[in-house]
Amino acid sequence: MDVPGEIDEAIAAELRLMDPSVRSSRALSRELLDPDFVEIGASGRRWTYAEMLAALSEIAGGSAEGPRYEPSAMNGTVLAPGLVHLTYDTHIDGHHAHRSSLWRRHTDGTWRMYYHQATPFPK
Known part of the structure; x- marks a missing residue:
């Protein structure tokens, strides 16, 4: 069920969301x-859309002067047309996490993160 380009588009959106200029x-x-966004963060905290928008510039990776996310091992799977599941690892400021995101394409063609979960792991 691989729809050409959908995984690449979701990865591009994920990487854009890690950019401090976007986060700020x-x-x-x-x-x-x-x-309808929901996140279960590496801390175990549950974040809603409104909470994440309010805090994104203040948390790790939100400032051009601060630490930046370093993603690796990014993979994607098309679950259905317009729905992509991404998995990858990140390193930021000495912390490592396994990450999982669900991206869905809206009727206007934009990709938006619907769900995200991070699980810390020792390096």
Whole structure:
């Protein structure tokens, strides 16, 4: 069920969301998060769409002067047309996490993160 380009588009959106210039802009972040967004962070905290938009510039990776996310081993699977599951690892400021994201394409063609989960692991 691989729809050409969908995995690449979801990966591009995921990488864009890690960019400090996007994370520090509520308007740009809003373009990449689904209104039904939920995250279970590496801390175990559950984040809603509104909570994440309000905090994204303040948490790790949100400043050009601070630490940046270093992703690796990124893989994607098309679960259905317009729905992509990404898995990868990140390193930021001495912390490592396995990550899983669900991206869905909206009717306007944009990709938005619907769900994200991070699980810390020791290096």
